Amino acid sequence: MRSMLQASGVALLVGLCSTSIAFAAAGVATGDTSKKRIALTDGFSSNSWEQSAWNAWKAVASRAVKDGVIGEQKIITGNDDPAQQITQMQNLILEGYDAIVVDAASPTALNGTIKEACDAGIVVVIYDSLATEPCAIKVNVDYKDYGVQETHYMAQALGEKGNFLEIRGVAGSEVDIDISAGINETLKQYPNMHKVGTVYGNWDGTIAQRQVATVLPTLPQIDGVLTQGGDGYGSLQAFKAAGRKIPTIIMGNRQDELAVWKEMRDKDGYKTFSISSAPGMSTIAFWTAQQILAGKKVPNTFYVPLLAIRENTLDSWLAATPVGTAASPQYTLKDTVELIDDNLAGVKPKDLPQPKLPQ
Amino acid sequence: MPLAIRRLVAQPSFYATAGAVLVWLVIVAHSHGVGGGAVISGALNYSVFFALVGVGQMLVMASGAGNIDLSIPANITLAAYLSSGQMQGANAGMAAGFAIGLLSGVIIGLANALLILALRIPPMVATLASGLVIESFCFAYSRVSVAKPAPLLVSFTTQRLAGIPLVVIAAIVASAAVIAVLKRSLFGRHIFACGQNMTAAWLAGVNVRRTRVFAYVACSTFAALAGILFAGFTGGPSLNMGSEFLLSSIAVVVIGGTNVAGGQASVVGTWSASIFLFLLLTMLNVFQVDPGLKNVITGALIIAVLALGKANRPQAQ
Incomplete structure (x- = not known):
């Protein structure tokens, strides 16, 4: 009797352990990242897409700092100049950042510096304009x-x-x-x-x-x-x-494109469609970096769905997009983790059609 | 060869003009005559901005070797933002918009002249630096202001009179005024004197400083004007709207026959070169030339025009 209880006790414990291990692979990783520092280096100079990406990052990352999820965040922007971005990245490595998120000004020029960062134990996540260095995690769009x-x-x-x-x-x-x-x-x-x-x-x-x-x-x-x-x-x-x-x-997702579409639609019933990659993917890259630091397993390349705006959603997107920027959702931690898990499981990501519009 | 033809060929602007005509003929031949007139109208409509900027750059370059204005792209952008920001999409604000845009051009020109003449910073470096500073102003301004050009300005840049865009007619009148100033006025003489030999000009009593200041102010005012008009043409300012103007402003001046070493200038050549470059782009697009090859062909044709025109350019000391 006692041995049976013991055996079932052990079985229960093993069962609990395996479910909890499985849980860490999928779902939100809960490792402590409150002292970690994450930086963004964007090699491109300001166009409305990039500006929206920075605004999204700033909103999400500074809230994360305020909530104590991470210790510090920084944005460094470039000038379409790979050489400048290399220098900026090397400074970040020297300053001891734990994770660096990159929008690469060149697919190949930054590879050496990215490898340096990986070798120094820094988590590197690349989004939008990808580099080809294998050690970095890539947030891709189809x-x-x-x-x-x-x-x-x-x-x-x-x-x-x-x-x-x-x-x-x-x-x-x-x-x-x-x-x-x-x-x-x-x-x-x-x-x-x-x-x-x-x-x-x-x-x-x-x-x-x-x-x-x-x-x-x-x-x-x-x-x-x-x-x-x-x-x-x-x-x-x-x-x-x-x-x-x-x-x-x-149309793409720039505010001027959406505004002129609305104008022509209201005047003569003009019909079209907008598709784009969401600048808010900078926030996906942010949460990915944070999750890796917290212990989550993430595939080397994973895909973010495209942002499609149709007739019936034009007005709400336009209302949420300030002049001079591009339409973009901000992604939460939950959205990002679901996206990563879908990619890990080989499932086509749930079409994130309208993630929460920025408030 | 009869004297008239020899004189025509000896003009500094001849090869740029010949190039433009030749390229146009090639385009028309390819499309079997379809849209020949529309190609010219379109070319004029788009080239006018480059021609205006080119005329300004031409004045600066004519005033002496090493004189150049690299702050033009930022200047264009700032004038576009300030004027459109003033107009806010209403005709009532148009005059004020023009005023503030042109004023910004004048101030930039004076600032450039200060850096170059008072602080003795080489023009290339000085204007590059001032360009960067102006760019930051543009960046800051773009975030705080809604900038839309007045509807009247927009239609001015696209409406045509007998097939020629209104903005082109106005620009031609302005350029004719520049030709008159260069050929007939004291200022014109002074610019060429400075360009040909600054020491000799100074010894001859020319106020070299004042002449150079005027050249830089004229250049930046033309650039500002182009910026205001270009914003109307493209439906509104954008942060990188000036980027194509940097190298093209120099290219149209040189291809048009103006001497880089200073002392001689050609307004007609600047216009022809602007049209030539646009038609060149048209030809390459119409022929669906591979993008890699496009740059090679453009470079080769520019070199050809410059090499052929070498004989026409006096060698300044």
């Missing part, structure tokens, strides 16, 4: 899906036929290649949709306007414009300046 989603929308909006223009990003970047690949693959399903021109807008409205203007005079009627974000407003201006009928332009 850019191919970006191209796929916008092309499907365009097909449905244009009745699967028509001429359209493709505006690409910075030539040679992985993001540009992936989005364009997604577009081209999806187009094969719609043989009556014709791409009549391609220009490189560098994800920038002013450049996009200029580039689109060069090709417009010699092109036939354009029914749609497939974009990569940051270029919607500029391409609209180009069509207006040329006196052409405004086509269906896929």
Whole structure:
């Protein structure tokens, strides 16, 4: 009898232990990070996407410091200059930060410094513009899906036929290649949709306007414009300046793009779709760093869903997006952990369609 | 060759103009005549901003070797933000918007002149530094203010009269005024004198300091004007709207036939070069040239224009 009790006692204990071990792999890690210091180094200079990313980080990270979840946070911003970012990162390593979150100004130039940080025991998490160094955790976006989603929308909006223009990003970047690949693959399903021109807008409205203007005079009627974000407003201006009928332009998440969409919708029922990568993923990177410091196991690369804004959600997103910034949710610890766990389990992440709008 | 043709070819602006015409013909040939007029209208509409900035940079470069203004991009952005911030999307604020934008240009020009003439900082470094400071102002301003250009300004930059955009007509008038000043006025003589030999000019009684100050103020005022208009054209200011103007302002001046060493300038050439560069971009886009190849071809054609035009440029000492 006693041995049976003992045996069942041991079994119960073993059972409890294994469930608690399993619990640490999934779910929120609760290690103590209250003295830990996390820094963000962003290699890019200010455009509205980056500004939104910094604002999101500041809101979430400083609240975490205030709540005692971490000890200290810092943001350092750059100037599209890899050399400068390398120096900034090396300073952070010397200052003894426990985790460094990076938006890399170059996919390869920072690898040496990132490896140095990893070797020094620092947790490195990269988001948005990724570097290729294997030791860092990468918060990724499925850019191919970006191209796929916008092309499907365009097909449905244009009745699967028509001429359209493709505006690409910075030539040679992985993001540009992936989005364009997604577009081209999806187009094969719609043989009556014709791409009549391609220009490189560098994800920038002013450049996009200029580039689109060069090709417009010699092109036939354009029914749609497939974009990569940051270029919607500029391409609209180009069509207006040329006196052409405004086509269906896929918008990104910049406030000016959303505002002009609303304006045109209210005036003549203009219909379009917005898809983008959320600048708020800086907060996902933040929580990921904190969780790793707290003991959670995180996959080396994991994916964040894209932010899609449709007709019925345009107004609420616009209301939550200040002028000069980009639409973005701020992600909480719970959201981030759910995302990581879905990725760990190999499950397609729950479409986080409308995470809490920033208050 | 008859004298008239020889004189035409000897103009500093000839090769830039010839280049622009040639590229236009290539585009029109490729599209079988479709949109030829629209290509010119579009080219004028977009080049006008680069031409205005180029004319300003041209005045600075003509006033002597080593003179250059690298604060132009930041200047453009600040003027755009200040003027649009004043207009706040209403026609009533337009005059005040122009005033404040142009005033900021004048102040920047005076500040640059102070750094260069009083503190003896080399122009390249001085204007680079002032550009960085101005950029920070832009950054700060952009966060606190709603900046939208007046609707009247927006339509001014896009409406056309007989196919030519209104803003282009106004800019041509301004440029004609600059040509008149350079050719007919004392100031024009003084600028070229400074550019050709500053010591000789000073010995001859030219107020070299004042001339150079005027050159820098004129340059930054033109840049500010371009910034105000460009904000109207693009629907509003943005923090990196000036970035393309830095190198293009120098490129259009040099390709247009102005001597980098100073002492001679060509307004017509600056305009032709602006149009040439835009048409070049058009041609490469219309032909769907691979992006890597685009830069190679652009560089090669610019070198060709400069090499051919070498004979036309007097070698200043």
